[in-house]
Amino acid sequence: MKLTILGCYAATPRTFTNPTSQILDIKNRLFLIDCGEGTQVQLRKNKIKFSKINHVFISHLHGDHFFGLIGLISTFSLLGRNTDLHIHGPKGIKEIIMLQLRLSNSWTNYDLFFHELESTESQIIYEDDKVIVKTIPLKHRVYTNGFLFQEKIGERKLNIEAVQGFKIDSCYFQNIRNGKDILLDSGQIVENHKLSFDPVAAKSYAFCSDTSYNESIIKIIENVDVLYHESTFLQSEESLASKTLHSTAKEAATIALKANVKQLILGHYSTRYESIDLFKEEAQTIFPNVLLADDGKSFDL
Structure with missing residues (x-):
């Protein structure tokens, strides 16, 4: 398992930071998680093959998590893609994408499948011979899911x-x-x-962005190898986090501790702070094994 961060900052893109998007490589299968503006540029910068992306998972319909999707879909067509593309996301994602394609008279030359989500309970939304993907219901201003990726145990x-x-x-x-x-x-x-x-131990990865502090996810992500949890604010802005239904670094670390995860990766930083190192410092007062996401950074899980 390898995680590549394409973007991990909140709200608007800047010249040197990008909104949320990441690639999870599981046994040479690539899964795109969220698709903020600039995702396809970041894919090129990180030398990730477009053709290997067959499944896209969108957490929620706030622009900084999916505004790059229509551009990516269009580029796939321009590159002559002929393999299916599956998009897993909240109800409404199909209407948004199809409206843009219809009004621009732009149609894909490959099959586009939408798997729209409405359940507020965790459910399996994808499975093959290598991996199972489940939703992690989150608490945000609009319907939002995180995603739990679990490798299947391999052969002896x-x-x-x-x-x-x-x-x-x-x-x-x-x-x-x-x-x-x-x-x-x-x-x-x-x-x-x-x-x-014995086979190599199966790995697990949980993606949680965006959400307020929410202990109901603990039973779903318990004992995962790596948890990516949003940390938009520091504890000094706890009231703002509560108002906007986001989390602080301290709250993300508390979830990691209570869920007994092995490693915590922080991301979705507000750009109001001088250094993202502040997030790590705050989180480590609660949970020791903390890493910082940053654009272009890769983690071997």
Whole structure:
């Protein structure tokens, strides 16, 4: 799992900061999470292949989280895309995008699928053989979801030395990887754990932006490997955070602590502050394992 931050600042884009957008790479499958203005420029700067993006997840319909989407969709067409694009987001996202395409007489030369969300309960919204994606209902000024990405446990790893020792034919290797015991010609049953190693531990990533302090998400994100949680304000602006239904760095850290996550990444900073280091300093008074998102920064999870 690799996370690339394309943008992580609140509200409007500036010459040196971008609104929310990030790429999550899970076993060479790319998922675009939010799509603020300038996303496609940031994709190019970070040398991310447009053609590998097949699923887009939009948290909510505030402009700094989706105004870049219509441009990206149009660019896909200009580049000759012919593979399907799936957009997962709040009810209304289809109407917004289709209206822009219709009034500009611009139609895609690939199939565009919208998966609109309305539920206020966590639900599975995507699944394949590698990953499951669930919603994380958030508390904001409009209907908003975060997203929980969970790897599926992979195959077991062959213990080549043991397999050769029991003189097991290669035609049984896949059964061993699938966790099955092996019956030898002699009638002996060799237990799987003697022939294979445990698979690499599955990773999990939770994206939570935008939201006010909300303990109801703790049961959904409990024990995740990495939590990205918005921290628009410092605690000195707690009243403003409460008014706008955003979080402070201290509140994000409190959620991380109570959810027992392994690592916290802060983002969605208000640009009123001189340094984003202030967010880390505040959060670490509550939760020690804090990293700061920044545009163009990558994290190997």
